[in-house]
Amino acid sequence: MNYILIGDSGHGKVIEDCIRANGHQVIAKLDDKYPSLFKVGPYMKGPIALIGNLLDEKTKVVISIGHNAIRQKIIERLQLSEERYGTVIHPSAIISASSKIGYGTVVMPNVVVNADSVVGNHVILNTSCIVEHDCTVQNFVHISPSAVLTGGVFVQEGTQIGARASVNPTVEIGKWTMIGAGSAVIQNIPDHVTAVGVPAKIIKERRTLNG
CATH class of the missing domain: 3.40.50.20 (Rossmann fold)
Structure with a gap:
């Protein structure tokens, strides 16, 4: 190929x-x-x-x-059919047979995607991140290196989870939001914000898709 x-x-x-x-x-x-x-x-x-x-x-x-909004804009510009996009999964990644990975998505080395998780289109699952069971990761999301989504997490379109951040079970994170590196998300986070810290707290609104 x-x-x-x-x-x-x-x-x-x-x-x-x-x-x-x-x-x-x-x-x-x-x-x-x-x-x-x-x-x-x-x-x-x-x-x-x-x-x-x-x-x-x-x-x-x-x-x-890597920039989610730019990735989305290029997809809109190209107007290619979905079958034209490749899904790239490094051989070291562990992907449950019951999970689903969308087109145009890239799964980097040592990633784990566990049972019944659904990963959307044009997503980046970066090096050594973990997507636990029953998670949903929507289109254009970027899960940064060594970040962890525990069971049942829902990450909406365009959001980035920073390196080594962790998200507690069943937490929902809104659209086009940024979770800072090393943060611990223990409650739901809304759309279009930046949240950082342990536990993660909102520090600003993101007025545009570019942050």
Whole structure:
């Protein structure tokens, strides 16, 4: 399987490692910092608008950008059908057979997704994070490295859970919210806020999707 990465970034390097670990290859890295299409080693590089020059039936697309709102905007811009997007799962990840992983989602090394959890589309499950049983993680969420969602947690669209944060059982976190690194979430958190600390407390509203 061949892949095109949208976003030539550090995050993209980790995704490429996951792709290679599955025996596949990246053939192109597209980013609007490039003005035209050119070849560098094994890759084609160029602006995102030229994806049509490279995409064929044997190639999948992954958005290799960690910022949730930008990832969503690129999806809206590309207007590709869902089958064009690849789901990348590192071989070291442990994924329950009863869980579901959406298209365009990336599951990094040593991630655990336990029984009956549902992970949406274009989600990032970053290195060594844990999604326990019966969790729901909606589209465009980013669960940062070593963060832990305990059983029955519900994370709504576009939210980011910071590195090493933990979320107590059955807690619900709203849309486009940011949970700070190392925070402990013990009660529900609403939409469009930033919450940090132990226990996590709201410190500001997020007036735009960019925070």
